[in-house]
Amino acid sequence: MQRRAFLATLAAAAATPRLSWADAGSPAYLAAARLPDGSYALHGLTVAGESLFGLPMPARGHAATAHPERPLAVAFARRPGTFALVIDCARGIETARLTPPEGRQFNGHGTFSADGAVLYTSEVIAEGSEGRIGLWDSDTWQRIGEMPTHGIGPHDIRRLPMSDDLLVANGGIQTDPTDRTKLNTDTMRPNLARIAPDGTLVAKAELPEGLHQNSTRHLALLPDGRAACAMQWEGDSAETPPLLALWQAGALAACPVPETEALTMQNYAGSIAHSPETGEIALTSPRGGAVQVFAADGSFRASFRRADACGIAAGPGGFVVTDGNGAVLALTGSGLRPLASHTLNWDNHLIALERA
Numbered sequence: 001m002q003r004r005a006f007l008a009t010l011a012a013a014a015a016t017p018r019l020s021w022a023d024a025g026s027p028a029y030l031a032a033a034r035l036p037d038g039s040y041a042l043h044g045l046t047v048a049g050e051s052l053f054g055l056p057m058p059a060r061g062h063a064a065t066a067h068p069e070r071p072l073a074v075a076f077a078r079r080p081g082t083f084a085l086v087i088d089c090a091r092g093i094e095t096a097r098l099t100p101p102e103g104r105q106f107n108g109h110g111t112f113s114a115d116g117a118v119l120y121t122s123e124v125i126a127e128g129s130e131g132r133i134g135l136w137d138s139d140t141w142q143r144i145g146e147m148p149t150h151g152i153g154p155h156d157i158r159r160l161p162m163s164d165d166l167l168v169a170n171g172g173i174q175t176d177p178t179d180r181t182k183l184n185t186d187t188m189r190p191n192l193a194r195i196a197p198d199g200t201l202v203a204k205a206e207l208p209e210g211l212h213q214n215s216t217r218h219l220a221l222l223p224d225g226r227a228a229c230a231m232q233w234e235g236d237s238a239e240t241p242p243l244l245a246l247w248q249a250g251a252l253a254a255c256p257v258p259e260t261e262a263l264t265m266q267n268y269a270g271s272i273a274h275s276p277e278t279g280e281i282a283l284t285s286p287r288g289g290a291v292q293v294f295a296a297d298g299s300f301r302a303s304f305r306r307a308d309a310c311g312i313a314a315g316p317g318g319f320v321v322t323d324g325n326g327a328v329l330a331l332t333g334s335g336l337r338p339l340a341s342h343t344l345n346w347d348n349h350l351i352a353l354e355r356a
Helices: 002-015
Strands: 029-034 040-045 051-057 061-066 072-077 084-088 093-098 104-112 118-125 130-137 143-152 154-159 166-170 191-195 201-205 214-221 227-233 244-248 251-254 271-274 281-285 290-294 300-305 309-315 318-323 327-332 335-341 345-352
Touching: 029 061, 029 072, 040 061, 040 084, 051 084, 061 345, 072 104, 104 130, 118 143, 118 154, 130 154, 130 166, 143 154, 143 166, 143 191, 143 201, 166 214, 191 214, 214 271, 227 271, 271 309, 271 345, 281 309, 281 318, 290 309, 309 327, 318 345
Parallel strands: 061 104, 104 154, 154 214, 309 345
Antiparallel strands: 029 040, 029 345, 040 051, 061 072, 072 084, 084 093, 104 118, 118 130, 130 143, 154 166, 166 191, 191 201, 214 227, 227 244, 244 251, 271 281, 281 290, 290 300, 309 318, 318 327, 327 335
16 A cells, blocks of 8 residues: 555656746846845845845855746856856745866856756866856756867856757956966957857857957847847957947847947946847946946947946846845836845846746
């Protein structure tokens, strides 16, 4: 009888459907933060910017990625990182913790395959910063392989829509594995690499020679198959190169801003987002204390000032922005409007729990 009961339990468990995002309630965003006591946490936020849960993190966090079907997300340590947390977003709890293999470091970002079976993680070989994509089984969270990113210092990684091809922002910077000292800014060669699921390089796009010190950092996917890339300038600080580039069909085109706006971002774009409602692209700069908004074709539209603004994601009527002083704000055509305020310091990214 015990054996029958055990088998019946297994059968019932197999027949029970997994939770979907519809069961997760109201988390709309994930954001890492530093708390007043110096510790770190990951928060699930509503559309209005209120915190639904706050999970302790062992160190400073960076970005996260949502599973395409199940209400879970994986949050990554700031690079060079040694942990990634699997979060049950329906219950607001940590369910697993990933550690990179010896000699590898997480680089702050990841994404899932179209069916959600595989988690892809942005990584480097610690010595030399050669890029790797880690492959993890999303049921067992065991590592099942890795493949090259076809570049140095990968950071953001996205799965292209209707595909399992990956788009990787290889920032081009070789760093010291212990203290992040930049070792090759004179000779760096950043790129965006489109990579097939078997690791084959489908296409590689680079900026013109004069912009080879513009590190490709963060990505936003556009509905027409293009991607927008936020960059960080590692060259002469007296220069003011574009910080936005558009990727299409394997080519990368920089998007300049008017001369009067050139100094606004202080040569540093911290995050990027695309708004499905307005079609616009927005870049943030915590160094410049600003958010810049562009049309879908990359033409400049407006700048908005906000001290230490960095996290950004699509929101009602435009975007939602977080800053290092604990504020959550709406950004629409009429400007920035406060939504909520918290006694903490929001970190680099605001991750919309959108499944694509």
